[in-house]
Amino acid sequence: MRALAALVVACSGGARALPPERLTPRNYTPARTLHCSDGLMLPAWQPLDDVPTLDIALRGLVYFFALLYLFIGVSIVSDRFMAAIEVITSREKEVRVRRNGSEQIIVVRVWNETVANLTLMALGSSAPEILLSVIEIAGKNFEAGDLGPGTIVGSAAYNLFVIIAICVMVIPDGEVRKIKHLRVFLVTATWSIFAYVWLYLILAVISPSEVEVWEGAVTFLFFPATVMTAYIADRRLLVYKYLKKGYRVNERGVIVEAEGDGSVEMALKPGDDFATDDEEGRELDKSRREYISVLRELRRQHPDEDLETVERMALETLMARGPKSRAFYRVAATRKMTGGGDFSRKISERAQSDLSEVKAEIQRRESGSVSPEPKGPNVRFDPDHYTVMENCGSFEARVIRRGDLAGEVTVRYTTEDGTAEAGSDYIAAQGVLIFGHGESEKTFSVEVIDDDVFEEDEHFFLRLSSPKGACLASPSTATVVILDDDHSGVFSFPQRDFELTESVGTYDLRVVRTAGARGKVKVPYWTEDGTAKSGAQYEPAQGFIIFENNETEKFIPLHIIEEDSYEKDVLFYVNLGDPELMGDTQRSARHNEAEHLVTLPEDEAVVAMMGLPRAGEITRAQLRVKESKEFKNTVDKLVQRANASIIIGTSSWKEQFTEAITASSGSDDPDEPTSWSDYVLHIITLFWKIIFAFVPPTDIGGGYVCFVVSIICIGLVTAVIGDVASHFGCTLGIKDSVTAIVFVALGTSIPDTFASKVAAIQDKTADASVGNVTGSNAVNVFLGIGVAWTVAAIVHWTRNEKFHVEPGNLAFSVTMFCSEAALVVIVLILRRRKSIGGELGGPRCMKVTTSIFFFSLWLIYLVLSGLEAYDVIQGF
CATH class of the missing domain: 2.60.40.2030 (CalX-beta domain)
Incomplete structure (x- = not known):
C-alpha cells in the first residue's frame, strides 16, 4: 500500500496523498449494462456491457433524431397511401333524383362518406399505429408487447385531448363550427369509449392476464359493427316502427312496405329523410347557389374579364372553400411540413382542366343533337x-x-x-x-x-x-309562300309564347305581315312587366317598327339583363298597337275608303276592310326568360367536379419525381416565393421524397396498386420505428409503455394535428377535424389490437398454449383514457347549447377554458400513466 501511495504521489508530481476513495481518475465516466435485444429489423447497438454514461446520452440522441426522421418518412409514405385511398373512394356514379316533380341526373360518390371515413380513411391515418401493433406481435414470436398497444392508446389520448383542444382554440373569435353528422359522431364516440372498456374487460375481468381466441375475434368483429351502426345512423334508417313491420328501402331511396308479391309506397313526412338521393340533391343545390354567388361577385370585381376566365376563378374559389376529405388535409399538412408547398397551383390547373372538359362535353352533346350528315353523295x-x-x-x-x-x-x-x-x-x-x-x-x-x-x-x-x-x-321538300301585294296586310306576332335564355343578350322579337304587303306601314309597340321587372331582368322598350312597301317581317330588339341565375323563370309581355299607313295620299285614301264602307253591304264592307292595314289575332306576346341551358349545364358539371381532394392523386412517375425534387412555398399565397426555411425542410426530407416517388402513381389500376405498395412501405418503415423506439427506451431506461404513449404516439400523430387544425379553420363544419377522431380511435383498437391479438391467440392455441397479456400499465391507461374521454364527449355536447353554439370556437373565454381543460386531461393522463408504470402509484 505504501508503494502504491508513493507511486500515486510520484505521478501527481509530489502532491499530497489522497484517501483511497478519492483516487478515481478525473476522466472516469460511470458505466452500466444495457438490457437491449435485437429488433425485427435493427440489431442492438453494441456493446451493451459497461457502456459509459456519455455514450448512453449520445446513443439516446441518435435514436431520438432517428425516430424524428423516421416519423417524417412514415408521414410521407402515408400520404401516398392516403392519395390512393382518396382516388378509390372518389369513384362516382350517375343517379336519377326526382325533385319538385322533375327528374334530374346528378353525380354522386360510390363510397358513402361515413363508410369511407371509418374504413379506408381511418386505416390511412392510423396505419403506422395499427401496423406497429401487428409487427410487434410478429417480431416477438407472437408474444405480447407494450409498444404497439401503448402507441394505440397513447395516440387515442393525444387525438381526443390535444387535437380537439387545438381545434377549439384556432377558430376565430366569435365563430363556431358544429358537427354536421351528430348522430354518426355520437355512435363512433360510444364505440371509441367502449373499445377501451372492452380492452379492460378482456384483460382484467373476463379472462385476467389472458386473451382467448374468441376475445380477439370479437374485438376484430367490433370493427364492421362500428361501420354498420355509423352507416345506419348516417342514413337515418334505424327506425323501429319501420324495421319491425318489414319495411324496406326501394331503389329510389323511399320506404316501402313489403306485403305479398307487391309493395306499398309510404308517404314520408318532411322530417323523415329516408330518400338518400334527395339529400344528395340538396347538397348539389347548395353548391350551385354558392357557385353562382361567387360567380356574380367575381364578375362585379373583374368586369373586364371574359366569362370563361371568371368561371374558372369561381371554380377555383369553390374548390378552395368547399369541404375536403381527411386525406386532402393530411396530405396538405405533410407537404407544408416538408417544403412541398400547398395545392393552390394544382387547384388552378384542375379548375382550368375541368372547365375546358365541361365546355367540350356540352358542345359535343349539343352537336350530337343535330342530324348526322348522310354518308356518300x-x-x-x-x-x-x-x-x-x-x-x-x-x-x-x-x-x-x-x-x-x-x-x-x-x-x-x-x-x-x-x-x-x-x-x-x-x-x-x-x-x-x-x-x-x-x-x-x-x-x-x-x-x-x-x-x-x-x-x-x-x-x-x-x-x-x-x-x-x-x-x-333532308330537306327534300321546299315550301313556297305567296304573299298578296294588293293590300296593306295584317300585323301580328307569329306565336303567343316565346322562351329565351337570359344569356341571349339582345333578343329580336319577330313581327310578321301577312295577307298583303302593299304600302309603308308603322306599328307601335311597348313592353309590359310581368314577374320580370323592367330594369332588373330586361330593359323597357317602346316605339314604332316601320314596314316598307313589300316588306313582310320586322324585329323588335329586346335587351335581356343577364344575372347568372341558375333557375330563373320570369315573364314579361310585348304589345302591338294598331298599324297605320304612312304618307298623306295613303292616309287620305284610307279616310275616303272608310267613309265609303258605310254605304256598302256588310259582306262587301268586310272585303274592303281587308285591304287596309290591321292588327292580327296575336298582338300580345308573352316572353319567358329562363336560365341559359349552357350555363345551367356548366354549373351542374362544375359543382359536381368541385372537389379539391382528388387533386392529391398523381398520374405519372414523372409528376411524382418532379414534385419530389422541387421545393415550393408553404404559404397559402401561390405567388409567394419559396423561403429559405422551405428549402431547408425540402433538403432534409429529400431522401424520403425520392424513395417514395417510386411508389406507383394513383392513376394506375384505379389507385389499388398504389394502395398495396404504400401499405407495404408503411409496414417496413413502421418496423424500423418499432425497433428504434424500443432501443431508444432501453438505452435511456424508459419502459416501452411510456415510450409508446409519449414519443411514438406523439410522432405518429403530428401530421394529423396540422391536418385537423387546417380543417377546423377552413371547413364550415367540425366533422373533418373532430368528428373523425372518435371513429379513428375505435378503428385503431378493433383493427390494430384485434388483428394482432387474434393472430397471436390462434398461434398459441395451435401450440396448446395460452396467450398471456399482463394488464400492467395498459389496463390503467385504458381506465384513465375512458374516464377522461367520457368527460370530453360530455363537454362537446354541452358546447352545442345556444350560449356557445358549436363544438369548436365560440366566445374567447369559453375557447380558452375548453382548450386548457382538454390539454390538462392529456397531461394528467401522461403523468398518472407514467407514475403507474414506474410503480410510484398503484395500478390494477
Whole structure:
C-alpha cells in the first residue's frame, strides 16, 4: 500500500496523498449494462456491457433524431397511401333524383362518406399505429408487447385531448363550427369509449392476464359493427316502427312496405329523410347557389374579364372553400411540413382542366343533337323555305349536292299544290336537274301568277325525287309562300309564347305581315312587366317598327339583363298597337275608303276592310326568360367536379419525381416565393421524397396498386420505428409503455394535428377535424389490437398454449383514457347549447377554458400513466 501511495504521489508530481476513495481518475465516466435485444429489423447497438454514461446520452440522441426522421418518412409514405385511398373512394356514379316533380341526373360518390371515413380513411391515418401493433406481435414470436398497444392508446389520448383542444382554440373569435353528422359522431364516440372498456374487460375481468381466441375475434368483429351502426345512423334508417313491420328501402331511396308479391309506397313526412338521393340533391343545390354567388361577385370585381376566365376563378374559389376529405388535409399538412408547398397551383390547373372538359362535353352533346350528315353523295334543297310576292313574276329554287362531287348526278323536281293552286296562283313545273362532274349546285325557275283579287297568303311545295348517282337528304321538300301585294296586310306576332335564355343578350322579337304587303306601314309597340321587372331582368322598350312597301317581317330588339341565375323563370309581355299607313295620299285614301264602307253591304264592307292595314289575332306576346341551358349545364358539371381532394392523386412517375425534387412555398399565397426555411425542410426530407416517388402513381389500376405498395412501405418503415423506439427506451431506461404513449404516439400523430387544425379553420363544419377522431380511435383498437391479438391467440392455441397479456400499465391507461374521454364527449355536447353554439370556437373565454381543460386531461393522463408504470402509484 505504501508503494502504491508513493507511486500515486510520484505521478501527481509530489502532491499530497489522497484517501483511497478519492483516487478515481478525473476522466472516469460511470458505466452500466444495457438490457437491449435485437429488433425485427435493427440489431442492438453494441456493446451493451459497461457502456459509459456519455455514450448512453449520445446513443439516446441518435435514436431520438432517428425516430424524428423516421416519423417524417412514415408521414410521407402515408400520404401516398392516403392519395390512393382518396382516388378509390372518389369513384362516382350517375343517379336519377326526382325533385319538385322533375327528374334530374346528378353525380354522386360510390363510397358513402361515413363508410369511407371509418374504413379506408381511418386505416390511412392510423396505419403506422395499427401496423406497429401487428409487427410487434410478429417480431416477438407472437408474444405480447407494450409498444404497439401503448402507441394505440397513447395516440387515442393525444387525438381526443390535444387535437380537439387545438381545434377549439384556432377558430376565430366569435365563430363556431358544429358537427354536421351528430348522430354518426355520437355512435363512433360510444364505440371509441367502449373499445377501451372492452380492452379492460378482456384483460382484467373476463379472462385476467389472458386473451382467448374468441376475445380477439370479437374485438376484430367490433370493427364492421362500428361501420354498420355509423352507416345506419348516417342514413337515418334505424327506425323501429319501420324495421319491425318489414319495411324496406326501394331503389329510389323511399320506404316501402313489403306485403305479398307487391309493395306499398309510404308517404314520408318532411322530417323523415329516408330518400338518400334527395339529400344528395340538396347538397348539389347548395353548391350551385354558392357557385353562382361567387360567380356574380367575381364578375362585379373583374368586369373586364371574359366569362370563361371568371368561371374558372369561381371554380377555383369553390374548390378552395368547399369541404375536403381527411386525406386532402393530411396530405396538405405533410407537404407544408416538408417544403412541398400547398395545392393552390394544382387547384388552378384542375379548375382550368375541368372547365375546358365541361365546355367540350356540352358542345359535343349539343352537336350530337343535330342530324348526322348522310354518308356518300346526296342532294337537297337549300334553303327549304321561300317567301315571294305575288307580283315577283318568277323566282329561282336552289338544290345543292354534298359529299363526293365526282361523276354525274340527276334528280327530278316537281311542284305540288298546297293552298295555292297550279294554274291560278302559280305555273306548275317539273323537270330533271343534272349535276356534272364537280358541280355542287343547280337552280330551276318557278313562275308566280299575279292578279288583282285579294287573297290570304297561300303556299305550295317543291319536291325532289328519283335521284341517280346520289341519295336524297333532308330537306327534300321546299315550301313556297305567296304573299298578296294588293293590300296593306295584317300585323301580328307569329306565336303567343316565346322562351329565351337570359344569356341571349339582345333578343329580336319577330313581327310578321301577312295577307298583303302593299304600302309603308308603322306599328307601335311597348313592353309590359310581368314577374320580370323592367330594369332588373330586361330593359323597357317602346316605339314604332316601320314596314316598307313589300316588306313582310320586322324585329323588335329586346335587351335581356343577364344575372347568372341558375333557375330563373320570369315573364314579361310585348304589345302591338294598331298599324297605320304612312304618307298623306295613303292616309287620305284610307279616310275616303272608310267613309265609303258605310254605304256598302256588310259582306262587301268586310272585303274592303281587308285591304287596309290591321292588327292580327296575336298582338300580345308573352316572353319567358329562363336560365341559359349552357350555363345551367356548366354549373351542374362544375359543382359536381368541385372537389379539391382528388387533386392529391398523381398520374405519372414523372409528376411524382418532379414534385419530389422541387421545393415550393408553404404559404397559402401561390405567388409567394419559396423561403429559405422551405428549402431547408425540402433538403432534409429529400431522401424520403425520392424513395417514395417510386411508389406507383394513383392513376394506375384505379389507385389499388398504389394502395398495396404504400401499405407495404408503411409496414417496413413502421418496423424500423418499432425497433428504434424500443432501443431508444432501453438505452435511456424508459419502459416501452411510456415510450409508446409519449414519443411514438406523439410522432405518429403530428401530421394529423396540422391536418385537423387546417380543417377546423377552413371547413364550415367540425366533422373533418373532430368528428373523425372518435371513429379513428375505435378503428385503431378493433383493427390494430384485434388483428394482432387474434393472430397471436390462434398461434398459441395451435401450440396448446395460452396467450398471456399482463394488464400492467395498459389496463390503467385504458381506465384513465375512458374516464377522461367520457368527460370530453360530455363537454362537446354541452358546447352545442345556444350560449356557445358549436363544438369548436365560440366566445374567447369559453375557447380558452375548453382548450386548457382538454390539454390538462392529456397531461394528467401522461403523468398518472407514467407514475403507474414506474410503480410510484398503484395500478390494477
